[in-house]
Amino acid sequence: MALQYTEAQKEYIHLAKEFGDRYLTPEIIRKYDKEGDCPISLFKPAINLGLHMLEIPKEYGGAGLSYEDSALVFEKLAEYDAGYALTLITSFVALRCVMLAGTKEQAQEFANVIEPGRFAAFTMSEADAGSDAGSVKSTAIRQGDEYILNGNKAFATNGGIADIFIGIFRTSDDGNHGLSAFMIDKNTPGIWVGKHEDKMGLRLSNTVPLGFKNVHVPAKNLLGQKGRGINIALNSLNLSRAYVSTLTVGIMQRALDEAAKYANEREQFNQPIAQFESVQNMLADMATSVETARLLVNNTMKMMDNNQSVRQEGAMTKLYVTDAAQKVTSDAVQILGGYGYTRSYPVEKLMRDVKGFQILEGTNEIQRMTIAREVSKKYLG
Amino acid sequence: MTPIYYIQFEDKNIDEGNSISTLAGIKNNFSGKKEAIVFSNHANEVKNKYAQSGIKTTIYQNNHYELIDFADVLSKLKELFVNKKEYLVVLDNDNLGDSFGSRLAALLGTVFVADAQKFSEDNQVIVDKNIGETQAFRRIPLEKKAIITIACNGVLKKENSEINIIDWKIKNKENSTYIPEENSTNDLAYAKIIVAGGKGLGSAESFKPLKKLSGKLNASVGASKAVTDQGWVNSKRMIGISNLTVSPDVYYAFGISGAVQHTIGMNKSKCIVAVNTDKSAPIFKLADYGIVGDANLVIEQLNNLL
Amino acid sequence: MKIAVIAKAEINNPKTYTVHKNKVTYHPENLFLSEEDKSVLEYAVQLVELKGGTIDVYTFEEGEVADRVLHEALALGADTATKIEAGDLNDPLQQNYLACKYMHFLKEQEKNYDLLLTGGTAISEATAVIAQKLGMTYYDHITMIDTSFNFEMKLEKGKITGKCKLPAVVSTLNAINVPRLADFVALSNALASNITSVSFKGQHKHMKSVVNVVNGKKEKIIFNLNDDPQATQKLVDALKQNGILR
Numbered sequence: 004m005a006l007q008y009t010e011a012q013k014e015y016i017h018l019a020k021e022f023g024d025r026y027l028t029p030e031i032i033r034k035y036d037k038e039g040d041c042p043i044s045l046f047k048p049a050i051n052l053g054l055h056m057l058e059i060p061k062e063y064g065g066a067g068l069s070y071e072d073s074a075l076v077f078e079k080l081a082e083y084d085a086g087y088a089l090t091l092i093t094s095f096v097a098l099r100c101v102m103l104a105g106t107k108e109q110a111q112e113f114a115n116v117i118e119p120g121r122f123a124a125f126t127m128s129e130a131d132a133g134s135d136a137g138s139v140k141s142t143a144i145r146q147g148d149e150y151i152l153n154g155n156k157a158f159a160t161n162g163g164i165a166d167i168f169i170g171i172f173r174t175s176d177d178g179n180h181g182l183s184a185f186m187i188d189k190n191t192p193g194i195w196v197g198k199h200e201d202k203m204g205l206r207l208s209n210t211v212p213l214g215f216k217n218v219h220v221p222a223k224n225l226l227g228q229k230g231r232g233i234n235i236a237l238n239s240l241n242l243s244r245a246y247v248s249t250l251t252v253g254i255m256q257r258a259l260d261e262a263a264k265y266a267n268e269r270e271q272f273n274q275p276i277a278q279f280e281s282v283q284n285m286l287a288d289m290a291t292s293v294e295t296a297r298l299l300v301n302n303t304m305k306m307m308d309n310n311q312s313v314r315q316e317g318a319m320t321k322l323y324v325t326d327a328a329q330k331v332t333s334d335a336v337q338i339l340g341g342y343g344y345t346r347s348y349p350v351e352k353l354m355r356d357v358k359g360f361q362i363l364e365g366t367n368e369i370q371r372m373t374i375a376r377e378v379s380k381k382y383l384g
Numbered sequence: 385m386t387p388i389y390y391i392q393f394e395d396k397n398i399d400e401g402n403s404i405s406t407l408a409g410i411k412n413n414f415s416g417k418k419e420a421i422v423f424s425n426h427a428n429e430v431k432n433k434y435a436q437s438g439i440k441t442t443i444y445q446n447n448h449y450e451l452i453d454f455a456d457v458l459s460k461l462k463e464l465f466v467n468k469k470e471y472l473v474v475l476d477n478d479n480l481g482d483s484f485g486s487r488l489a490a491l492l493g494t495v496f497v498a499d500a501q502k503f504s505e506d507n508q509v510i511v512d513k514n515i516g517e518t519q520a521f522r523r524i525p526l527e528k529k530a531i532i533t534i535a536c537n538g539v540l541k542k543e544n545s546e547i548n549i550i551d552w553k554i555k556n557k558e559n560s561t562y563i564p565e566e567n568s569t570n571d572l573a574y575a576k577i578i579v580a581g582g583k584g585l586g587s588a589e590s591f592k593p594l595k596k597l598s599g600k601l602n603a604s605v606g607a608s609k610a611v612t613d614q615g616w617v618n619s620k621r622m623i624g625i626s627n628l629t630v631s632p633d634v635y636y637a638f639g640i641s642g643a644v645q646h647t648i649g650m651n652k653s654k655c656i657v658a659v660n661t662d663k664s665a666p667i668f669k670l671a672d673y674g675i676v677g678d679a680n681l682v683i684e685q686l687n688n689l690l
Numbered sequence: 691m692k693i694a695v696i697a698k699a700e701i702n703n704p705k706t707y708t709v710h711k712n713k714v715t716y717h718p719e720n721l722f723l724s725e726e727d728k729s730v731l732e733y734a735v736q737l738v739e740l741k742g743g744t745i746d747v748y749t750f751e752e753g754e755v756a757d758r759v760l761h762e763a764l765a766l767g768a769d770t771a772t773k774i775e776a777g778d779l780n781d782p783l784q785q786n787y788l789a790c791k792y793m794h795f796l797k798e799q800e801k802n803y804d805l806l807l808t809g810g811t812a813i814s815e816a817t818a819v820i821a822q823k824l825g826m827t828y829y830d831h832i833t834m835i836d837t838s839f840n841f842e843m844k845l846e847k848g849k850i851t852g853k854c855k856l857p858a859v860v861s862t863l864n865a866i867n868v869p870r871l872a873d874f875v876a877l878s879n880a881l882a883s884n885i886t887s888v889s890f891k892g893q894h895k896h897m898k899s900v901v902n903v904v905n906g907k908k909e910k911i912i913f914n915l916n917d918d919p920q921a922t923q924k925l926v927d928a929l930k931q932n933g934i935l936r
Contacts, residue, residue, distance in 0.1 A: 479843075490819040490821070491822060517704045561850070562849070563849055565848050657929070685923075
């Protein structure tokens with residue numbers, strides 16, 4: 004392995020592996036993937052282990068692991084199912100956002116909701132506002148000591164299972180600078196949860212449209228300053244983008260494991276297919292991709308632990324890792340041949356899951372835009 | 385050469401610790417002077433078994449002896465061995481043997497090796513012990529006094545040997561109970577050597593020579609589901625996923641193709657010998673030894689050779 | 691209740707030793723706390739939850755494996771962890787000696803345990819010696835034990851049942867329950883915990899067993915009766931030669 008694990012990391016990863024082996028068996032994952040339903044009861048053991056607040060400091064009830072260590076734990080979980088891991092991550096990334104942008108009281112209030120095992124969601128995207136976040140139309144109008152929220156959101160991860168949201172709404176007309184972030188209790192009257200999306204992959208992750216009709220939210224639920232919503236959104240994306248990269252490494256590792264094992268067992272023309280050069284080339288490229296991807300993720304996480312800005316590195320990591328993973332998972336299906344193309348074998352699901360990560364948390368096109376901008380900054384006259 | 389002492393238990397109420405197959409294995413594999421020490425509550429009924437084994441045997445007899453009473457046996461053994469300068473005490477390689485062996489070793493302050501395999505016996509007894517399911521093993525040179533449990537089998541040729549029956553005082557303060565398992569009367573479930581027949585034998589009549597072979601090998605007879613479904617053999621003898629799982633030291637599979645439902649019931653056998661006309665039969669993937677050929681013919685030949 | 695657990699790594703792990711061209715390589719990175727010891731620790735934790743008390747964990751493993759095994763034990767509920775540097779407890783030639791040293795150490799430290807537990811019977815002689823020298827009743831090959839100390843010991847065709855007399859040394863045959871998983875908070879605390887180190891000085895000269903490799907991949911011996919009429923005879927000869935027959 005290219006990455007030099009610390010002793011502590013080896014033990015954390017081992018615990019994640021024991022958890023996955025016990026609770027996320029192939030039969031269970033296959034069942035929920037087929038149904039396309041987020042299995043809330045399946046998260047109870049994860050909550051008992053503290054996986055829902057892995058990176059959150061102990062003062063808020065979390066396990067207090069560093070970004071670097073928690074990333075390795077979630078990489079291991081993603082080997083079992085990335086959608087499951089994504090559900091947990093979405094929750095604590097939302098809390099981390101509140102901790103970064105909001106007051107201590109707000110952070111404590113948010114933590115009190117998710118610590119016992121309830122979920123959080125972050126909602127910004129709308130039907131006409133995906134990559135173009137500045138086009139968000141949903142409004143938040145101040146009225147006395149409240150804001151009234153109106154609008155429709157799309158593709159809210161965890162939206163249907165969350166008890167608390169962070170929502171980005173327009174408080175003024177200044178394009179990007181007119182957006183603000185709010186903490187919203189799911190039980191507030193006027194909130195409507197739409198039909199769960201029937202997605203290609205990441206099917207254990209809950210994705211829903213949300214509707215807000217005259218939802219009254221106390222003014223104290225504004226996170227940070229008015230008009231700073233886009234910055235809060237970008238911070239959140241920074242974090243979730245880094246974790247999505249680590250989940251993708253986990254998917255790649257699983258794909259490599261399945262393909263290499265199969266290639267050494269399956270015999271054609273009187274020898275294991277792993278002896279054929281074309282298969283060897285694929286395995287070699289897959290293994291190299293996995294190692295480089297992991298190193299890149301690990302470095303980005305270390306920078307985050309050091310409070311360094313990862314605007315460029317995070318984008319590069321997500322771009323590189325998810326694009327590499329598309330080839331790795333596709334090759335895995337190729338190596339497993341006809342069997343790999345069926346649902347009885349786990350590799351086709353890996354291909355479907357990875358495709359989602361090339362789109363979510365900032366499409367790879369947006370990542371390229373970000374990276375190019377950062378690169379050019381150094382050369383501007 | 386280090387003298388060898390084999391410990392055996394004969395309790396008329398508990399069917400454990402009385403298999404003579406290991407004794408046969410020791411007789412055939414070790415050269416040192418051998419003696420068997422037996423603890424019993426019905427010496428007169430079992431003495432012939434040892435009198436015809438070719439190994440000098442001492443039977444300690446007490447009507448109140450119970451197999452689950454370890455303390456009395458251990459103190460007698462301690463008394464017997466504490467002053468001996470050189471010995472290799474051998475017990476069967478099973479839970480009872482391991483339990484006794486370790487306790488006796490603790491009492492006498494000697495080395496104990498469970499599940500040993502003999503490597504050499506020349507100046508010093510050296511045994512090998514596998515390390516779990518890894519590919520590595522330990523080579524262990526034993527000192528002048530040692531206790532081992534060993535898995536080896538054989539068939540005893542009838543040979544006369546000296547028998548002494550000694551009356552023995554016991555305290556018997558044990559207050560636990562022995563509960564036999566449901567299968568305990570089924571000789572196949574615990575057999576160390578099994579001869580099994582499958583559809584390849586062709587008919588119910590073919591099982592007669594197979595039974596004859598099992599007698600020569602001191603083995604139990606088993607069968608695949610295909611055979612018991614046809615009624616050629618009693619269904620209690622079926623080995624496979626829906627009936628018995630066995631793990632003998634040696635498993636002979638005659639005319640058995642090796643379908644998964646069968647092999648799940650016997651793939652933990654230590655050594656597998658397969659005979660089948662089809663050289664690509666899956667059983668050959670599991671087998672350590674085998675013959676590609678007609679199973680009935682091979683059984684006939686084996687009956688003539690042995 | 692005062693409970694001691696001797697924790698070991700998963701020696702049955704086929705990845706522990708790899709063999710390449712007759713050279714044996716030891717892979718400690720694949721070793722973690724054994725399933726049997728986790729199960730025994732789970733039993734100890736249940737006892738303590740019911741009757742109160744402490745659990746001290748000891749290990750004879752070395753280096754990173756020792757730390758790992760102890761961290762896992764602490765995360766699962768042990769109160770203290772001690773690493774003993776004295777020799778290889780899996781080596782039958784050292785078991786008697788190590789058990790005596792350990793027994794002296796316990797006496798010196800005035801640790802009077804009600805129960806000393808270990809999973810799996812790999813170190814049988816050591817546990818038998820400890821029981822014998824400390825005057826504790828010995829129960830081994832245990833397949834069931836409950837919080838009222840009823841036990842079952844498995845034999846070939848049946849089992850022995852009874853009630854444990856304390857103080858006792860208990861070694862289990864396999865895992866006796868499904869142990870709980872540690873949580874990440876406990877593991878993170880365990881990683882920061884103090885591990886005591888103890889070294890037994892003055893090793894007396896004794897032989898050590900040598901770890902070796904199995905002679906290559908086991909060759910299958912398959913004859914063909916259609917090509918070779920002597921096949922059956924040859925099979926019998928091969929079986930006799932390798933000690934399978936007679």
